[in-house]
Amino acid sequence: MKTPNKKIESYFSSNGIVSGKLGLSKDEIKDSFLEKTFYGLGRIPALATQNDFYTAMAFAIRDRVLRQFVRSTQQFNEKDARGVAYLSAEYLPGPHLGNNLLSLEIIKETREALAEVNLDLDEILDQEVEPGLGNGGLGRLASCYMDAMATLGIPSIAYGIRYEFGIFKQEIRDGWQEESTDKWLHYGNPWEIVRPEIAYEVHFGGKTESGIDEKGNYSVAWNADTVIKGVAYDTPILGYKSNGIIMRLWKAEAIESFDFSIYNSGDYYKAVEKKMRSENLTKVLYPNDENLQGKELRLKQQYFFVCCSLKDTIRLHLLQGRKLDQLHDKFTIQLNDTHPSIAVAELMRLLVDEHKMEWEKAWHVTRHTFAYTNHTLLPEALEKWSIDLFGRLLPRHLEIIYEINSRFLNELRELQYSANKIARMSLIEESGEPSIRMAHLATVGSFKVNGVSALHSRLLKEQVLNDFAELWPDKFTNVTNGISHRRFLVVSNPALSDLISEKIGRDWLTDLYKLKGLEAFAEDEDFQKKWMDIKLENKKALSKHIEEYAGVKIDPTMMFDVQVKRIHEYKRQHLKVLHILSLYRRIKKGEGERISPTAFIFAGKAAPGYFMAKRIIKLISSVADLVNKDPDVNGKLKVVFIPNFNVKLAQRIYPASDLSEQISMAGKEASGTGNMKFALNGALTVGTLDGANVEIRDEVGKENFFLFGLTTEEVQQTRQDGYRPSEYYEQNKELQGILDMLISGELSNGDTELFKPIFENLLQQDPYLLLKDYQSYIDCQEEIHEAWRKPKEWARMSILNVANMGKFSSDRSIQDYVEKIWNLQPIKAD
Numbered sequence: 001m002k003t004p005n006k007k008i009e010s011y012f013s014s015n016g017i018v019s020g021k022l023g024l025s026k027d028e029i030k031d032s033f034l035e036k037t038f039y040g041l042g043r044i045p046a047l048a049t050q051n052d053f054y055t056a057m058a059f060a061i062r063d064r065v066l067r068q069f070v071r072s073t074q075q076f077n078e079k080d081a082r083g084v085a086y087l088s089a090e091y092l093p094g095p096h097l098g099n100n101l102l103s104l105e106i107i108k109e110t111r112e113a114l115a116e117v118n119l120d121l122d123e124i125l126d127q128e129v130e131p132g133l134g135n136g137g138l139g140r141l142a143s144c145y146m147d148a149m150a151t152l153g154i155p156s157i158a159y160g161i162r163y164e165f166g167i168f169k170q171e172i173r174d175g176w177q178e179e180s181t182d183k184w185l186h187y188g189n190p191w192e193i194v195r196p197e198i199a200y201e202v203h204f205g206g207k208t209e210s211g212i213d214e215k216g217n218y219s220v221a222w223n224a225d226t227v228i229k230g231v232a233y234d235t236p237i238l239g240y241k242s243n244g245i246i247m248r249l250w251k252a253e254a255i256e257s258f259d260f261s262i263y264n265s266g267d268y269y270k271a272v273e274k275k276m277r278s279e280n281l282t283k284v285l286y287p288n289d290e291n292l293q294g295k296e297l298r299l300k301q302q303y304f305f306v307c308c309s310l311k312d313t314i315r316l317h318l319l320q321g322r323k324l325d326q327l328h329d330k331f332t333i334q335l336n337d338t339h340p341s342i343a344v345a346e347l348m349r350l351l352v353d354e355h356k357m358e359w360e361k362a363w364h365v366t367r368h369t370f371a372y373t374n375h376t377l378l379p380e381a382l383e384k385w386s387i388d389l390f391g392r393l394l395p396r397h398l399e400i401i402y403e404i405n406s407r408f409l410n411e412l413r414e415l416q417y418s419a420n421k422i423a424r425m426s427l428i429e430e431s432g433e434p435s436i437r438m439a440h441l442a443t444v445g446s447f448k449v450n451g452v453s454a455l456h457s458r459l460l461k462e463q464v465l466n467d468f469a470e471l472w473p474d475k476f477t478n479v480t481n482g483i484s485h486r487r488f489l490v491v492s493n494p495a496l497s498d499l500i501s502e503k504i505g506r507d508w509l510t511d512l513y514k515l516k517g518l519e520a521f522a523e524d525e526d527f528q529k530k531w532m533d534i535k536l537e538n539k540k541a542l543s544k545h546i547e548e549y550a551g552v553k554i555d556p557t558m559m560f561d562v563q564v565k566r567i568h569e570y571k572r573q574h575l576k577v578l579h580i581l582s583l584y585r586r587i588k589k590g591e592g593e594r595i596s597p598t599a600f601i602f603a604g605k606a607a608p609g610y611f612m613a614k615r616i617i618k619l620i621s622s623v624a625d626l627v628n629k630d631p632d633v634n635g636k637l638k639v640v641f642i643p644n645f646n647v648k649l650a651q652r653i654y655p656a657s658d659l660s661e662q663i664s665m666a667g668k669e670a671s672g673t674g675n676m677k678f679a680l681n682g683a684l685t686v687g688t689l690d691g692a693n694v695e696i697r698d699e700v701g702k703e704n705f706f707l708f709g710l711t712t713e714e715v716q717q718t719r720q721d722g723y724r725p726s727e728y729y730e731q732n733k734e735l736q737g738i739l740d741m742l743i744s745g746e747l748s749n750g751d752t753e754l755f756k757p758i759f760e761n762l763l764q765q766d767p768y769l770l771l772k773d774y775q776s777y778i779d780c781q782e783e784i785h786e787a788w789r790k791p792k793e794w795a796r797m798s799i800l801n802v803a804n805m806g807k808f809s810s811d812r813s814i815q816d817y818v819e820k821i822w823n824l825q826p827i828k829a830d
C-alpha cells in the first residue's frame with residue numbers, strides 16, 4: 001500500500017490553498033457557488049430552486065470552513081495540546097450558513113456575489129432548516145460554547161447524538177399546540193460529513209460473568225444480547241476569524257446491514273426488521289425540558305452516545321502515543337448536565353474490563369477526567385434510573401456503580417457520618433422504587449462540579465448537593481452561562497452591530513467588554529434616535545413575520561413586551577397572562593389612560609405530555625382572541641403567540657423586543673440565557689432575582705432594570721409559614737376578578753371547565769407563588785409603562801444595558817472554564 005509523501009503535507013501549509021479555489025473575494029465565491037450549483041448539484045439555471053441555491057452556497061462555504069478546520073486540527077495535533085471532550089445529549093446550533101459567513105468575514109462579499117446573479121442573500125439564508133437537536137436553553141448553551149471554544153482556540157471536540165427527528169415542529173390550531181415531526185434532514189444536510197470508518201460497537205442487555213483471567217486476575221465479562229454500531233457524523237464549527245472544532249454526532253446503525261443467520265435461513269424481512277430496530281435508537285429527541293421521563297429508550301440513547309464518545313476519546317488519546325493512565329493529563333471530559341453521567345461508570349468499565357487497569361488506578365483516572373455541570377435544582381428534572389430498568393440494559397454498569405458506591409459509603413463511615421446522612425449521599429435511593437441518582441454519580445466521579453449562575457451555584461451548594469459540598473468544598477465552583485454575541489447580535493441584528501461599530505470600532509466582536517465604550521453615547525440624542533430607529537425597523541420586520549405566521553397585525557410603534565422560552569409553570573407565562581387581563585379589565589372600566597400601547601408577544605414549545613403547559617398555551621390564545629377583537633381595546637393592546645419557537649425565530653425576536661420578561665419564581669431558573677440575548681439587543685428586563693438576572697442587574701445597574709417579586713429566601717420563608725393562595729384571592733379584588741374570568745366562560749365561549757385546572761391549581765397550591773408575586777409584578781409594570789412614555793429615558797437605559805453586557809459573552813464563560821476547570825492552553829490558528 002502506498003502512503004502519501006511530503007507533497008501532500010505541504011498542501012496544508014499556510015498559503016497552500018488560500019488563494020485560487022478557496023479564496024474569499026466576491027469573484028471567487030461567485031465562481032465556487034456557480035460551480036457547486038451546476039457540477040455539485042447538476043442543475044441547469046432554469047430548473048434550480050431557491051433550495052438548490054442555498055445548498056450550493058452551503059457547499060461553497062463549507063469548503064472554506066473545512067480548510068480552516070483542517071488547519072486548526074493539524075495544529076492541535078502537532079502541539080499535542082491538552083483538550084476537552086464536551087459531552088452533551090443536546091445541541092441547538094441554529095442555521096450554520098450566516099454564522100460561517102461571519103466567521104470567515106465574507107458576509108458582504110457573499111451578498112455581492114449573489115447580487116451579481118440576481119439572488120438575495122437573505123432569501124438564501126432563510127432556506128436553511130436548522131438542526132433542532134435540543135429542547136431549549138441547555139442545547140443552545142452547548143452551541144454557544146462550541147462557538148466560543150472554536151474562537152478561543154480550545155482544542156476540543158463536542159460529542160452528541162444525531163437525532164433523525166429533532167424537537168417537534170409546533171403548530172397552533174384553534175389555540176392548541178399541535179406537534180409534528182421535524183424532518184430536518186429531508187433536503188439533505190450540506191454541513192455534515194459522515195465518517196463510516198469512525199464507528200464503535202455498543203452493547204446492551206445480557207449478563208455478566210466473573211472469573212479468573214489468564215494472568216490470574218479477577219475479571220468480568222459482559223455477555224450482552226444486543227450490539228449496535230455508532231457511526232460518526234462530523235459538522236465543522238468555525239470560530240470567528242480563527243480555529244474550527246468539530247461537533248461529532250453519533251447515529252445508530254445495525255452492526256451488519258443484515259443479520260446473516262436469519263438471512264441465510266431465508267427470513268429476509270425479519271433480518272431487515274432487526275436492522276430497523278437498531279436504527280430506532282437515534283430516531284427522535286425526547287421533547288421534555290426540565291423534566292425526567294424514565295424511558296428505556298432515553299437511557300439507551302444516553303449510554304449509546306457516551307460509549308461511542310469515550311471510545312473515540314480514548315482512541316484519540318492513544319493515537320498521540322500516550323498511556324491510558326495519563327488520560328486525565330490529556331483530556332477533561334465535561335458533562336453537560338447528568339444526561340451523559342453514565343460516562344463515569346462506562347469509563348471505569350473501559351479501563352478495568354477492556355484495558356485491564358486495576359480498579360484504584362482506573363478510579364483515579366476517572367475522577368480526575370470528568371467535570372460536571374449541573375443545570376437544575378428542580379426535583380422533577382434530577383435524573384434517576386430505576387435499578388430494575390438499569391440492570392436489565394446495563395448489567396455491568398450496575399455492578400460498577402454498586403462498587404463505586406460501596407467504596408464511597410465506606411469512606412463516609414470512616415468519617416463517622418450518621419446513617420441518615422449516608423443514606424442521603426448514597427448513589428442509590430432506597431426509598432420507594434430503588435433507583436440510581438445520576439447527579440450523585442456525576443458528583444462523586446468528577447473533580448469539579450459547577451452551577452451556571454452565581455445564585456444557582458450557591459443554592460446547589462446549600463441545598464441539592466449540600467452534603468457533598470461540605471465534604472469537598474474545593475470541588476464546587478461557578479461558571480455563569482454566556483451567549484454567542486456574534487450569532488445573537490452581529491449576525492441577527494446587523495444594523496445595530498454596524499451602529500455600535502461606527503462608534504467604538506469592531507474590537508467588541510472578540511472582546512465584549514469593549515461595549516462599555518457605548519456608555520459615552522447614552523445621552524447623545526442623535527445616537528439615541530439612530531438606536532431607536534433601528535429597533536423600530538427590527539420591529540417592523542417582526543410584525544411582518546407575525547402577520548404571516550400568526551395572522552395578527554401589530555403596530556410596530558407599540559411597546560413589544562416579549563416572553564419567549566419553553567412553556568413551563570416555573571417560568572410563569574400565566575403570570576404574564578394575569579397582567580394582560582388586569583390591563584384589559586382596566587380598559588373595559590374606562591381606566592386605561594395610563595396604559596402605554598403594548599403588543600404582548602409569546603412563543604415557546606410545551607412538552608407534548610405536559611398538561612398544564614399546553615393549557616397555558618390555549619389560555620394565551622384565548623386571551624389573544626378576546627383582547628384583539630374587542631373594539632373597546634381599540635388597538636391599545638395586542639396579544640400574539642408565534643408558533644414554533646426555535647433559534648431562527650429567536651434571532652428575529654430578540655432584536656425586535658423592547659421589554660424582556662424574565663419572571664420565573666426565584667430559585668427555579670438556574671441561569672437563563674434568553675435574558676442575556678434580549679438585553680444584548682437593547683431590551684430592558686422586567687425580572688425576579690433568579691438565575692443570571694441577578695448578575696445582569698448588577699452589571700447594568702439597578703436603575704436600569706425593573707425588579708419585582710420575592711427573593712429565594714422569601715420564597716422559602718413563604719413555604720415555611722404555610723402559604724395559602726386563597727387569601728390573596730380573597731383580599732385582592734382586582735386579582736379575584738381576573739381569576740374569576742378563567743372560570744366564567746368569557747375566555748372560552750361559555751366553557752367554564754376549560755381553564756378550571758389553571759384556576760384550581762392557583763387557588764389550591766399555587767406552587768410557583770403567582771398570587772403572592774402578583775401585586776408586585778403589576779406595580780412594576782406600571783412603572784414600566786410610565787418609563788415607556790419617556791422615549792429618551794428609555795433609549796438611554798437601553799444603550800446602558802447593551803454597554804454593560806460584556807460579562808455575558810460565552811467567550812467569557814469558556815475563559816472561566818479554562819481557568820477554573822480545564823487548565824489548558826488555547827492554541828490560536830494562524
Ligand SMILES: *Cc1c(COP(=O)(O)O)cnc(C)c1O
Nearest residue numbers: 136137565646647650672673674
Ligand atoms: C436562548 C434560547 C432558549 C433559552 O431561553 P430562556 O429564556 O433562557 O429559557 C430557548 N430556546 C431557544 C431557541 C433559544 O434561543
